[in-house]
Amino acid sequence: MVFPRAARLAIGIAAAAAAIGCDDTMTGPTATPTPSTLTPTPVAAPHNVTVGQAPGVGPANVFADSVSGTSTTTIHAGETVQWIWVSGTHSTTSGSCPLGCVANGLWDSGVLSSGTFQHTFPTTGTFPYFCLVHGTMMQGTVVVQ
Numbered sequence: 001m002v003f004p005r006a007a008r009l010a011i012g013i014a015a016a017a018a019a020i021g022c023d024d025t026m027t028g029p030t031a032t033p034t035p036s037t038l039t040p041t042p043v044a045a046p047h048n049v050t051v052g053q054a055p056g057v058g059p060a061n062v063f064a065d066s067v068s069g070t071s072t073t074t075i076h077a078g079e080t081v082q083w084i085w086v087s088g089t090h091s092t093t094s095g096s097c098p099l100g101c102v103a104n105g106l107w108d109s110g111v112l113s114s115g116t117f118q119h120t121f122p123t124t125g126t127f128p129y130f131c132l133v134h135g136t137m138m139q140g141t142v143v144v145q
């Protein structure tokens with residue numbers, strides 16, 4: 001269905017008028033502050049990645065994304081990855097391992113044996129990481145779309 005040009009124009013004017021009217025009430029001298037209208041942005045649950053592995057479940061020195069089941073985590077810009085230590089002693093350290101692993105300074109949990117670490121990814125891109133203890137044996141990737 002296609003709106004006639006005049007109808008689309010009318011809709012546009014109505015929307016613009018509504019926006020202007022809203023501005024008037026917000027900035028007018030009699031307007032009262034209404035902080036309750038500032039709806040907080042819903043906070044999405046972090047994307048979990050298991051660090052290490054429960055005994056008997058599989059290889060011990062792995063990063064395992066809770067969705068993909070692999071070491072690759074795919075998220076959208078602005079979202080957060082949470083690494084959860086399950087066993088062993090590991091780190092999540094941004095960087096790659098072309099010739100030995102080199103940290104690039106975007107994030108580094110330090111070496112831990114329990115607890116969690118979170119990092120938020122504001123921009124798109126592909127972000128490799130590794131474990132400081134296990135190096136090339138234990139790598140992961142965060143793909144931010």
Ligand SMILES: [Cu+2]
Nearest residue numbers: 090131134138
């Ligand atoms: Cu490790």
